[in-house]
Amino acid sequence: MKEIVIISGKGGTGKTSITASFAYLSGENTVLADCDVDASDLHLLLKPETISEEDFLSSYLAVIDYNKCRDCGKCFEVCRFKAVSFDNEKFVINSQNCEGCGYCANICPAKAISLKIQNDGKLYISKTRLNKTFFHAELGPGAENSGKLVAKVKKNAKKYARENNLEIMLVDGSPGIGCPVISSLSGANYVVLVTEPTVSGSHDLKRVIELVQKFKIKMGCIINKADINTALADEIKTFLKDQNIELLAELPCDDVFTEAMIAEKTVAEVSSEMSGKLSQAWNEIINSIRG
Amino acid sequence: MKIAFTTKGEGWDAVIDPRFGRTEFLVILDEESGKLEAIDNSSVSEHAHGAGPMTAQLIIEKDVQILVTGNGPGGNAERVISTAGIKTFTGAGDMTVKQAYEAYKENRLIS
Amino acid sequence: MKIAIASGKGGTGKTFLSTNWAAYMSETTPTVLVDLDVEEPNSGLFIKGDLLYSETAYKQVPDWQKTNCSMCGKCQSVCNYHAVLKVKDAILVFPELCHSCYACSELCPTDSLPMKKNRIGVISHYKFNKLDYVEGRLDIGQEQAVPLISQTNDFPAKHLQNVISICDCPPGTACPAIESVKDADLVILTTEPTPFGLHDLKLMVKSLVILKKKFAVVVNKWGVGNEDVLKYCGSMNIAVIAKIQNDRRIAEEYSKGNLVYNKFDFVRSELDKINNYILNSGESK
Numbered sequence: 001m002k003e004i005v006i007i008s009g010k011g012g013t014g015k016t017s018i019t020a021s022f023a024y025l026s027g028e029n030t031v032l033a034d035c036d037v038d039a040s041d042l043h044l045l046l047k048p049e050t051i052s053e054e055d056f057l058s059s060y061l062a063v064i065d066y067n068k069c070r071d072c073g074k075c076f077e078v079c080r081f082k083a084v085s086f087d088n089e090k091f092v093i094n095s096q097n098c099e100g101c102g103y104c105a106n107i108c109p110a111k112a113i114s115l116k117i118q119n120d121g122k123l124y125i126s127k128t129r130l131n132k133t134f135f136h137a138e139l140g141p142g143a144e145n146s147g148k149l150v151a152k153v154k155k156n157a158k159k160y161a162r163e164n165n166l167e168i169m170l171v172d173g174s175p176g177i178g179c180p181v182i183s184s185l186s187g188a189n190y191v192v193l194v195t196e197p198t199v200s201g202s203h204d205l206k207r208v209i210e211l212v213q214k215f216k217i218k219m220g221c222i223i224n225k226a227d228i229n230t231a232l233a234d235e236i237k238t239f240l241k242d243q244n245i246e247l248l249a250e251l252p253c254d255d256v257f258t259e260a261m262i263a264e265k266t267v268a269e270v271s272s273e274m275s276g277k278l279s280q281a282w283n284e285i286i287n288s289i290r291g
Numbered sequence: 292m293k294i295a296f297t298t299k300g301e302g303w304d305a306v307i308d309p310r311f312g313r314t315e316f317l318v319i320l321d322e323e324s325g326k327l328e329a330i331d332n333s334s335v336s337e338h339a340h341g342a343g344p345m346t347a348q349l350i351i352e353k354d355v356q357i358l359v360t361g362n363g364p365g366g367n368a369e370r371v372i373s374t375a376g377i378k379t380f381t382g383a384g385d386m387t388v389k390q391a392y393e394a395y396k397e398n399r400l401i402s
Numbered sequence: 403m404k405i406a407i408a409s410g411k412g413g414t415g416k417t418f419l420s421t422n423w424a425a426y427m428s429e430t431t432p433t434v435l436v437d438l439d440v441e442e443p444n445s446g447l448f449i450k451g452d453l454l455y456s457e458t459a460y461k462q463v464p465d466w467q468k469t470n471c472s473m474c475g476k477c478q479s480v481c482n483y484h485a486v487l488k489v490k491d492a493i494l495v496f497p498e499l500c501h502s503c504y505a506c507s508e509l510c511p512t513d514s515l516p517m518k519k520n521r522i523g524v525i526s527h528y529k530f531n532k533l534d535y536v537e538g539r540l541d542i543g544q545e546q547a548v549p550l551i552s553q554t555n556d557f558p559a560k561h562l563q564n565v566i567s568i569c570d571c572p573p574g575t576a577c578p579a580i581e582s583v584k585d586a587d588l589v590i591l592t593t594e595p596t597p598f599g600l601h602d603l604k605l606m607v608k609s610l611v612i613l614k615k616k617f618a619v620v621v622n623k624w625g626v627g628n629e630d631v632l633k634y635c636g637s638m639n640i641a642v643i644a645k646i647q648n649d650r651r652i653a654e655e656y657s658k659g660n661l662v663y664n665k666f667d668f669v670r671s672e673l674d675k676i677n678n679y680i681l682n683s684g685e686s687k
Contacts, residue, residue, distance in 0.1 A: 009442075010412065010413065010442070011411065011412010011413040011573050012411070012412050012413010012414065013413065016598065038573075038574040038575060038576050039410045039411055039412075039573075039574055039575065039601075039602040039605060041411070041597075041598040041601055041602065044597050044598065044601060060482070078504070078505075078508070080502060080503055080504055081503075096580075096613070099501055099503065100482060101482050101483075101501055101503035101505060102480065102482045102503075102505070103480070103503050103504070103505035103508075106480050106505060106509065107509070115482075139575070139576060141575045141580075141605065141606075141608050141609035141612060142575065142576070142577060142580045142609055142612065142613075143576060143577070144576060144577045146576050147340070148337060148338060151313075151336060151337045151338070152337055155333060155336070155337060175412045175573070176441055176442060176573075177441060177442070177542070178441050178545070178547070179340070179545055186310065186313050186336075187310070187313070196657075197657055198653075198656060198657035198658075199447045199657065199658065199659035200417065200444045200447060200656075201657075203442075203444065203447060204442055204444075207442070207542070210542070216309075216362060225653070228650075228653050228654055228657045229654060229657035229658060232657060232658075253650070253653070255626060258596050258626045258627045261596050261597045261598060261627070262596070262597060262627060262628055264597070338484075340483065340484065340498075340499050340545065341483070341484035341485070341496065341499050344484060344487055344494070344496065345484060347489075348487065348489070351489065351490075367496050367498075367499075370494055370496075371487060371489050371494060374489045374490060374492050374494060375489050375490050376490070
C-alpha cells in the first residue's frame with residue numbers, strides 16, 4: 001500500500017480541488033482520506049454517504065464537584081491560564097481558557113476537581129459517489145489537537161486499505177507547516193506540493209519543502225494559476241529543479257475550478273484541458289511510486 | 292542482549308519501519324533465548340505530541356540495549372534513548388527483521 | 403480599538419485585506435497592523451517597512467537542577483503533556499511540549515525544577531510611511547503558536563498609544579485562530595463566494611457565536627462563484643460590509659507583493675465602506 005499526500009503550505013492554492021480530481025482519476029483500488037480537519041472541504045465534491053461515525057475524544061477540561069468543594073481557592077491560586085474565577089459565590093472553571101493541565105486537580109485538598117475528556121469532533125467513514133471509501137473528520141470549533149485527529153483518520157484509512165488490499169491511499173493534507181501537516185506526512189511515500197506563483201505562495205512553498213525534506217519523502221509539484229506571474233513561475237521551476245523535485249503540471253488560472261465546485265464535481269470531470277494535465281501528473285506519480 | 296527493531300508487522304519477515312516514534316510495531320529480539328516479542332505501537336502513534344519519548348520509554352522498560360531502525364529517532368526520542376544508554380543503528384530501511392539482524396551482526400548498519 | 407481579520411478557509415484574502423486596509427487607514431489615522439499568523443507571517447512581504455525594534459519572545463519552562471533532586475518522579479506524574487520524563491538517573495524536559503503550567507516546578511519537593519526562559523520566536527516592530535507594523539514570527543520547530551500569538555497581541559498596547567489595531571489572524575477555527583480573535587472588539591471574516599468559502603465561513607461563524615464576538619463579513623473575489631454567501635449572511639443577519647470585485651489585475655499585483663489600494667479606485671471605495679461601518683457601528687472609542 002502506498003500513501004500519496006497532497007499539501008500546499010499556503011491556503012487557497014487549489015489543493016483540495018486537485019486532490020478531488022486525483023480521486024476521480026485514480027483506479028478502483030484507492031482509499032481516500034481528508035486530513036484537512038480544521039476546515040475540511042473535500043466532501044463537498046465527493047458527496048459522501050456516511051457508513052459510520054465516531055466521536056473524537058481528545059482534550060481534557062477540569063470539572064469541579066461542588067459536593068466536595070470547600071471554596072478554599074487553591075485552584076484559583078495555581079491556575080496560570082486564568083481559567084478559574086470566583087463567580088456567584090463559587091469558584092468556576094472557564095472552559096474556553098482551561099488547558100487541561102491538571103494542576104488544580106492535583107492540588108485540590110478536597111479532591112473535588114477531576115479532568116473530563118471532551119468531545120472535540122467527529123470521525124466519519126463514508127462511501128463517495130466515485131465508489132471509493134472515504135475517511136474524514138471535522139474538528140469542533142476552538143479545539144486543539146488537530147494533529148491527533150489527523151493521525152486517527154490516517155490510521156483508520158490505512159487499516160481499511162490493508163484489510164481490503166488497496167494499493168493507494170490518497171490523502172488531502174492540511175495547509176501550513178504545523179502539527180497537522182507533520183501528522184499528515186508521517187508514513188507518506190510521495191508528497192504532492194500544490195503552489196501558486198505569488199510571493200506568499202513561493203515563501204510558504206520553501207518552508208514546506210524544508211519540512212518534507214526532513215522526512216526524506218519523494219516530492220512532486222503542481223504550479224496552479226501559473227499564468228498569474230510567469231516570471232515567478234519560472235523562478236519556482238528553477239528552484240524545483242535545484243531541489244530535485246519533479247514538476248508534475250502547470251495549470252492556468254481558470255474559473256473552471258469554481259464552476260466545478262458549484263456543480264459539485266471535480267475539475268477533471270468538467271474540463272478536458274485540466275483533465276489532460278492532471279491525468280499526466282497522476283501517471284507520473286503512479287510511475288514514481290511503483291518504479 | 293535485547294535488540295528492538297521498528298517494524299510494520301510482527302515476526303522475522305516483517306519489514307522495518309523507517310520511523311521510530313510513530314513506528315507501527317516494535318519487535319524485540321532476546322538474543323539469549325532467540326525469541327521475538329512483537330508490540331503494537333499504534334496507540335502511541337496516535338498522539339500528536341511526544342510520541343518519540345513515549346516509544347523510547349517503552350523500549351527502556353523492556354530492557355532493550357540496541358535499537359535497529361531505518362531513518363533514526365527524532366531529536367526528543369534521541370535524548371531519551373541516549374540518556375538510557377541505548378545504542379542506535381540506522382540504515383535498515385527496506386530490510387526484513389531477519390535481514391536487518393544479519394546486517395547488524397555483520398556491521399553493515401550505520402551507528 | 404482592535405479589529406481582527408480572520409477566516410475559516412485559507413486563501414480568502416485576510417492578508418490582502420489587512421495590509422491594504424491598514425496602509426490606507428494609516429494615511430489619516432494612527433494605525434498598527436499586527437501579524438498574528440506567527441507560523442507564516444506574510445504581511446511583511448507587502449509592508450516593506452524599516453525595522454525599529456526587535457525582541458526575542460520566551461515562554462517559561464522547567465530547568466532540571468540535579469543537585470538536590472531525589473528522583474521521586476513526581477514531576478513526570480503531574481505533567482499532562484509528556485514534557486517531563488524520568489529516564490534512568492536523569493530528568494528530561496521537552497520544552498516544545500511544555501505548556502508552562504508550572505505544576506512540576508511548584509510541586510517538586512526539592513525545588514529541583516525552577517522555571518527558566520525558553521526562546522519561542524521573535525517580535526518585531528517596523529514603520530512603513532505612517533503605518534506601524536508589528537509581527538510575531540515563531541521559530542521553526544516550535545509547536546505551539548498560542549503563547550507567541552498572545553505576546554504579539556499584547557505588544558501594541560505596551561508600546562503604542564491611541565492607535566487602531568488591525569490584526570491579521572491565522573486561518574482556521576482551531577486554537578491559534580481563537581486566541582487571536584479573543585480580545586478583538588470586532589472580527590471581520592473574509593470569504594470567497596464559492597462552496598468551499600461558504601462552508602468554512604459557517605464553521606468560523608459557529609466559533610465566533612460561541613465566543614460571543616461581534617463580527618461582519620467581507621467578500622473577496624466577488625463575481626466568481628455564486629450568491630449563496632450573501633443568502634446565508636442575509637438569513638443569519640450577518641452584515642456583509644464590502645465586496646471586492648474579482649479582478650485578475652489584483653491577483654497579478656498581489657503575486658508580486660504589491661499593495662493595490664492606491665492603484666484601483668474600486669478597492670479604495672470598498673475599504674471606505676469598511677471604515678464607515680466601523681464609525682457608524684459605534685465601535686470607535
